[in-house]
Amino acid sequence: MSQCATWKSMCSASSDTATILSFQSSEYCASGVGSPEMNPPSMRMFFHFGFEDYILFEKWVPRNRGQYVGSWFALFFLTIFFQTIQTYHSNLEVQWAEELAQANEVAKSDSSMSLTNGQPKVHAGSILLHWIHLWRQPWSLNEVKQNVLRAVLTFMETTLGYALMLVTMTFNVPLFFAVIAGLTVGSVLFSRQRSITVLKPNGNNSSAGTGCAGCG
Template identity: 30%
Template sequence: AFLSLLLFRTTLAHENGMDMNMDHGMSMNMGNVIMYLHFTPGDNLWFLGWAPRSVGSMVGTCIGLFMLAIAERWLATMRSIMEESWSTLAEIASTNNINASIVATSPEKCPNPSPKVEQPSRNPLRRRVPPFILSHDVPRGIMELAIASIKILFMLSFMTFQLGFIFAIILGLGVGEALFGRY
């Protein structure tokens, strides 16, 4: 106990000459962030220099967010369509591989077929996990990267508590779903 107390005391006394004060060069005030829902212009959107202060710049920003929300729904629809196509192509490739193995081991190819050789099942079980196909999985990853990035930008927009931004995103997502959701 005495040894640990001695080590603890020497650790406290040894600063390495560094100023352990963390206040230098950094201000923690929140600036002009309004922490409640509001329509007041002037909030920073994503960048320090992008702070729409006039009514016209607010309308332009809201139109941009509206269009970005529609684009996000379009990307999600494109991914859904691509997933369906990739699933069909992977199933066809898997079936072709199974058929090729059945043809390669068929009794017609063997000169003296043994009566005890079991025939492969004509209805093989379906794979539960799709195979890794580079031409499918790389675009899938890129699509997810784009969709996730847009969703993070939406989250940052919501964190401004600016109702104009929030309504523009929600309306854009609704319109985008109405346009592309049926595919």
């Protein structure tokens, strides 16, 4: 870059010899302007250690050990929060599927129809046509509430997921494992909640809500 010579001369202009030696030997003298506290970190596309890396935002750059440790725990708990949203969304989908199955059973017994809203049984060859027919049907108030909540949770889940992916792409080893550790701990914390399965509404299931493997 054409600015490199200018920056190098600026680095050498200090009257303090000790400062010159320490500053020139740092990555900041080669890549930035001014003091190390004001210079941007270099982008290293390989696994590495060190404090100075961008974490999602321009201002989120750890400059010392304390900030780095705080950032590590922030990413760790952010990953667990991501797992919380993901598990909650999954459980809601299970609950809604159970409610739909129960409604279908009621419609089937009352009017010999297999689908809600009184729609006839769909054969495999007419699935796409049935989709089009369903899209043309007006949403019920309950469906509107479900889809609003589904959209919000999907937005949050996707945003957090890609943000955590970008953190791992800093190639900073401890930050990378902050995300991995959060995913690992979250998988244990929510192991029972993720074991919830859809229970077919019949006389054998006394609780149509949740069922989890290993819950007593």
